[in-house]
Amino acid sequence: MPDLKKIGTALYAWVNERLDLEPMLKHARAKTVPVHKHTFWYYWGGISLCLFVVQVVTGILLMIYYRPGPDAYASVREITYEVHFGWLIRSLHAWAANLMVAAIFVHMFSVFFMKAYQKPREFGWWTGLALLGLCMVFGFSGYLLPMDELSFFATKVGLSIPGVIPGAEPVIAALVRAGPEVNEFTVQRFFALHVVVLPLLFIPLLAFHLFLIQKHGNALPPSERLKPEAARKSIPFFPNFALKDLAVWLIVINVLALLAAFFPWQLGPQADLLKPAPIGIHPEWYFMSQFELLKVIGRVLTGVAGELAGIGLFTVGMVLWALIPFYDTETGGGRRARRATYFGLFVLLAMAALTIYGYFDLK
Amino acid sequence: MTKPDLLAPQPPAETVPPLSRRKFVKAGMAVAGAAYAAALGYPLYRYLATPAEHADALAAVKEVTLAEADKLPRESAMLFKFAGRPALLLHHADDTWTALTAVCTHLGCTVQFDKDRKAIYCACHGGLYDPKTGANISGPPPKPLLNYKAQVLPGKVVVSRA
Ligand code: HEM
Ligand code: FES
Numbered sequence: 001m002p003d004l005k006k007i008g009t010a011l012y013a014w015v016n017e018r019l020d021l022e023p024m025l026k027h028a029r030a031k032t033v034p035v036h037k038h039t040f041w042y043y044w045g046g047i048s049l050c051l052f053v054v055q056v057v058t059g060i061l062l063m064i065y066y067r068p069g070p071d072a073y074a075s076v077r078e079i080t081y082e083v084h085f086g087w088l089i090r091s092l093h094a095w096a097a098n099l100m101v102a103a104i105f106v107h108m109f110s111v112f113f114m115k116a117y118q119k120p121r122e123f124g125w126w127t128g129l130a131l132l133g134l135c136m137v138f139g140f141s142g143y144l145l146p147m148d149e150l151s152f153f154a155t156k157v158g159l160s161i162p163g164v165i166p167g168a169e170p171v172i173a174a175l176v177r178a179g180p181e182v183n184e185f186t187v188q189r190f191f192a193l194h195v196v197v198l199p200l201l202f203i204p205l206l207a208f209h210l211f212l213i214q215k216h217g218n219a220l221p222p223s224e225r226l227k228p229e230a231a232r233k234s235i236p237f238f239p240n241f242a243l244k245d246l247a248v249w250l251i252v253i254n255v256l257a258l259l260a261a262f263f264p265w266q267l268g269p270q271a272d273l274l275k276p277a278p279i280g281i282h283p284e285w286y287f288m289s290q291f292e293l294l295k296v297i298g299r300v301l302t303g304v305a306g307e308l309a310g311i312g313l314f315t316v317g318m319v320l321w322a323l324i325p326f327y328d329t330e331t332g333g334g335r336r337a338r339r340a341t342y343f344g345l346f347v348l349l350a351m352a353a354l355t356i357y358g359y360f361d362l363k
Numbered sequence: 364m365t366k367p368d369l370l371a372p373q374p375p376a377e378t379v380p381p382l383s384r385r386k387f388v389k390a391g392m393a394v395a396g397a398a399y400a401a402a403l404g405y406p407l408y409r410y411l412a413t414p415a416e417h418a419d420a421l422a423a424v425k426e427v428t429l430a431e432a433d434k435l436p437r438e439s440a441m442l443f444k445f446a447g448r449p450a451l452l453l454h455h456a457d458d459t460w461t462a463l464t465a466v467c468t469h470l471g472c473t474v475q476f477d478k479d480r481k482a483i484y485c486a487c488h489g490g491l492y493d494p495k496t497g498a499n500i501s502g503p504p505p506k507p508l509l510n511y512k513a514q515v516l517p518g519k520v521v522v523s524r525a
Contacts, residue, residue, distance in 0.1 A: 061410065084409035084416075 031237035041110035050249040051100035058093040068191035070184040073270045076146040091260035116219030122325040127209040141194040152271030164307040289351040292358035421447040432520035440476035462513035463497045468506040
């Protein structure tokens with residue numbers, strides 16, 4: 001039997017001679033991850049990453065049978081009922097999409113409360129927000145692709161919300177919806193968006209985000225920053241934390257597989273322009289709070305004014321959220337730091353409450 | 364070369380149990396890894412293989428009916444699909460009929476009837492077959508073309524596996 005270790009060493013030496021891997025390895029070996037009572041939250045970025053990899057793999061597999069345009073529904077019907085394990089691949093893609101959005105939300109709020117957006121990590125915060133935004137567009141565009149009743153109406157409603165902004169509707173009809181109603185051209189362009197444009201934007205942005213994490217390391221939560229240097233604990237990133245990361249990924253994959261296998265993603269009846277919207281139709285849960293905000297404001301302020309007020313309020317909230325690193329700059333934790341935390345708690349609770357209320361508000 | 368000194372004191376026998384904890388964990392991980400690979404690999408293979416499997420199911424077809432094919436003029440031929448692959452129906456000058464696969468036994472091109480040569484001709488590398496039997500007569504083809512049974516009835520020709 002050949003000595004595998006020897007071959008490995010020789011191969012490494014050959015590559016190292018040409019690429020000079022030592023500095024990179026030195027950096028990796030020197031990298032540590034802080035250990036404290038909030039370490040749990042450091043896993044959520046990795047979980048989001050793991051789920052994105054699942055999306056790329058299952059998405060490419062779906063593309064093997066999916067046909068956009070007029071055939072969209074028929075092709076998803078084939079994937080679901082005829083192709084071996086097609087239902088499973090589709091179910092994995094749809095479940096992982098939801099889990100990925102959820103993981104990114106958890107990640108974002110944990111970053112917020114650890115104040116990891118503070119100097120020098122502002123770009124990490126902004127790229128993260130952009131990734132979440134892209135991920136929601138991924139979800140929105142993907143949801144239309146099967147062209148069943150739910151996709152059709154969710155897209156119809158989703159596109160008509162920004163349509164109340166004066167002057168926006170004709171632009172949406174021309175550029176996004178490709179007509180007055182959602183139709184086969186809409187699916188075709190959503191497909192191009194979903195499988196080409198979005199990955200093309202998402203992947204470099206993700207690479208930059210990950211690069212920043214390598215550069216700055218994990219941020220310490222305020223409670224840890226107060227401790228003297230000597231009282232802080234940490235473990236090496238490699239192999240200790242990386243192995244833990246891997247173990248968490250394994251758990252995520254198993255949970256995902258169980259969900260996908262035991263709660264297979266459904267396919268509704270084919271979208272039909274001449275059928276009324278099904279009772280109880282609602283957006284995906286990650287659009288629910290925004291949707292409900294509009295609905296609640298619409299009850300107080302009727303008509304277009306209400307819609308505009310809702311969109312305006314939402315936009316202001318998002319801008320404030322993105323600009324938080326400029327407001328909360330003191331690392332020591334003063335009045336501004338406390339206010340930022342309350343703002344975060346308010347946003348979290350408001351989103352949760354609106355989402356839950358949204359589901360009760362359907363009937 | 365020195366001979367081993369058999370009288371020298373031997374090192375003490377291993378006291379470690381034959382299956383150490385480390386080895387056990389390693390073996391367990393290898394088994395788990397193999398199980399995961401199989402659990403991912405099998406559905407993936409079946410997923411990708413579905414169209415080929417459907418084609419195989421189609422290949423089990425025993426018989427096709429070609430409507431109006433009995434009107435095919437003498438000394439001419441027509442292509443039709445048999446079990447998902449091209450096949451050739453020939454009406455000879457002596458009013459006999461032949462049906463055979465149109466897939467060249469060399470590298471799989473679709474063959475044609477060549478009236479001038481009175482042969483089945485493959486344009487890819489110039490293979491020639493006997494139009495009545497499908498026997499390979501010249502060029503690269505290594506084997507004859509597979510024959511089917513052609514039953515000529517009023518208004519149709521029924522082709523089946525011979
Ligand atoms: C490179 C990456 C990706 C590719 C190539 C891809 C490809 C596809 C394809 C071909 C479909 C249509 C099949 C179907 O509807 O079942 C689809 C649907 C979908 N995609 Fe993706 N996708 C990718 C990433 C994502 C991401 C990151 C998300 C999530 C946030 C996502 C969310 C969805 C959703 C929700 C559906 C609808 C699922 C359904 O109801 O069947 N996709 N995707
Ligand atoms: S493929 Fe027919 S002669 Fe080569």
